Amino acid sequence: MTRRKWIEASLGTLAGASGLAAAAKVADRYGLIPPDSGGLYGPGETLTYASQRLLTRHSLAREFRREQISQAPFCNTASWQKQLLEQLNQFSFADWRLSIDGMVAKPASYSIADLKSHTSRNQITQLICEEGWSYIAEWTGASLADVLDRAGVSPQAKYVLYSSFEQGWTDSIDMSDALHPQTLLTYGMNGRDLPVGFGGPLRMRVPRQLGYKSVKWINRITITDDRKKLGAQFPYAWYAGI
Amino acid sequence: MADSAWVSSLAAAAPGGKRIPRHSAVVRITHWITAFCFFALLFSGVQLVISHPRFYWGEVGNVNTPALFQLPIPASREAVKTGYNFVLPDQNGWSRYLHFQAAWAVMATAIWYAIHGLLSRHFRLNILPEWSWAELLRSLREHARFQKPAPSEALSYNILQRVAYSSVVFLLFPLMIWTGLAMSPGFVSAFPLSVELLGGHQSARTLHFFAALLLILFVLGHVAMVIHAGFANRMRAMTTGRVKEETR
Numbered sequence: 001m002t003r004r005k006w007i008e009a010s011l012g013t014l015a016g017a018s019g020l021a022a023a024a025k026v027a028d029r030y031g032l033i034p035p036d037s038g039g040l041y042g043p044g045e046t047l048t049y050a051s052q053r054l055l056t057r058h059s060l061a062r063e064f065r066r067e068q069i070s071q072a073p074f075c076n077t078a079s080w081q082k083q084l085l086e087q088l089n090q091f092s093f094a095d096w097r098l099s100i101d102g103m104v105a106k107p108a109s110y111s112i113a114d115l116k117s118h119t120s121r122n123q124i125t126q127l128i129c130e131e132g133w134s135y136i137a138e139w140t141g142a143s144l145a146d147v148l149d150r151a152g153v154s155p156q157a158k159y160v161l162y163s164s165f166e167q168g169w170t171d172s173i174d175m176s177d178a179l180h181p182q183t184l185l186t187y188g189m190n191g192r193d194l195p196v197g198f199g200g201p202l203r204m205r206v207p208r209q210l211g212y213k214s215v216k217w218i219n220r221i222t223i224t225d226d227r228k229k230l231g232a233q234f235p236y237a238w239y240a241g242i
Numbered sequence: 243m244a245d246s247a248w249v250s251s252l253a254a255a256a257p258g259g260k261r262i263p264r265h266s267a268v269v270r271i272t273h274w275i276t277a278f279c280f281f282a283l284l285f286s287g288v289q290l291v292i293s294h295p296r297f298y299w300g301e302v303g304n305v306n307t308p309a310l311f312q313l314p315i316p317a318s319r320e321a322v323k324t325g326y327n328f329v330l331p332d333q334n335g336w337s338r339y340l341h342f343q344a345a346w347a348v349m350a351t352a353i354w355y356a357i358h359g360l361l362s363r364h365f366r367l368n369i370l371p372e373w374s375w376a377e378l379l380r381s382l383r384e385h386a387r388f389q390k391p392a393p394s395e396a397l398s399y400n401i402l403q404r405v406a407y408s409s410v411v412f413l414l415f416p417l418m419i420w421t422g423l424a425m426s427p428g429f430v431s432a433f434p435l436s437v438e439l440l441g442g443h444q445s446a447r448t449l450h451f452f453a454a455l456l457l458i459l460f461v462l463g464h465v466a467m468v469i470h471a472g473f474a475n476r477m478r479a480m481t482t483g484r485v486k487e488e489t490r
Contacts, residue, residue: 043343047346048342052426060431072304133298134304208431241426242425
């Protein structure tokens with residue numbers, strides 16, 4: 001290689017690298033970098049998240065007609081959850097509490113009745129499991145955005161963590177999904193109380209993402225701006241809009 | 243049959259016709275990236291499918307609804323009754339990461355290849371068949387008899403190859419990408435028609451599976467034909483770009 005070519009190649013690499021660094025900085029400011037952007041699969045995951053954040057800024061999950069509601073929905077509970085289900089079945093739902101803490105002006109604790117006093121929202125959406133199966137149901141709940149608004153969520157907040165009654169099961173979404181009108185703290189399904197097997201008494205419903213983000217048996221919500229606190233529970237991708 | 247402009251312009255320059263230019267650098271690079279991505283997508287796709295080896299038609303489907311068909315294989319989830327007494331380990335975490343990483347890589351490669359194919363007239367000269375029933379029948383007869391291809395076929399694709407490559411490039415690949423995107427709840431929230439035109443979420447999944455099967459069949463046929471036609475020379479052409487002149 002001639003000296004001229006070397007200089008050209010180095011300048012080109014330098015320009016490319018600084019361009020990429022600048023792009024990453026801009027992307028981060030606009031919330032286009034997912035928490036699992038590092039590692040071997042970081043590039044693909046970042047491309048997926050960034051492009052969907054841009055494409056789905058104002059989009060709504062598909063809603064269906066009443067007659068499309070599945071007659072045979074499937075509640076996916078593993079054999080190792082048997083004991084947990086028994087525990088939950090004995091639980092009086094009147095005693096269920098949902099606490100909200102972290103970056104909010106008014107940390108609070110709500111009963112299901114409190115949540116029902118919020119404006120209730122209905123949606124007929126499809127639950128799509130990452131395994132490949134799906135069903136359509138009508139979900140009733142309080143909009144997470146309303147609940148966050150009442151708690152006085154900080155403008156610096158970036159993520160909403162939600163924890164399950166099931167030990168050690170926490171997941172999280174960004175504010176874009178947390179404030180989305182279809183993201184519901186769900187307490188009803190197909191016109192009845194949400195059955196335990198389907199996540200009752202309270203399930204997070206995030207219909208623009210795969211089912212594993214719709215965590216069952218929610219009892220705690222934490223608002224944070226620290227992506228280190230998200231605590232990956234899964235080997236699965238954090239963003240599941242896919 | 244139309245020879246590539248690339249071949250005809252440079253073949254004349256090759257002294258003694260020993261090593262004849264065959265494939266452009268873009269075609270070779272995109273070919274091997276695509277091949278690499280194909281195996282990554284296939285491997286991860288198999289891992290993903292075994293978590294629910296049942297297929298449905300329409301919008302919804304799960305173990306409580308009748309299946310269109312079920313693959314006779316064990317599953318990686320206990321929820322699916324397969325008749326086997328064991329459950330395979332869940333590999334969906336890294337499999338899905340790999341599947342989408344490879345999908346992005348192959349998408350970028352496909353766009354590069356498509357731009358090149360249009361600008362360099364690669365599609366018109368090398369890929370699209372010049373339609374002739376007589377030529378098609380002749381080629382079919384030749385293939386049916388397992389005849390060794392004529393030396394000239396090392397320099398230009400025959401009509402059956404062109405039909406196969408055109409189908410993969412212009413039909414199967416776009417269908418694969420379309421049906422894949424149509425399974426994404428995020429993507430379809432922005433573009434609902436992408437899944438509605440296919441008949442629903444489960445139809446998209448089933449079509450994705452069949453398109454993958456067709457791609458596997460193509461790759462098997464492709465590799466078999468490369469071996470039949472002369473493995474070393476075809477590999478040399480797709481790797482170094484030059485093909486050794488063949489004589490009967």
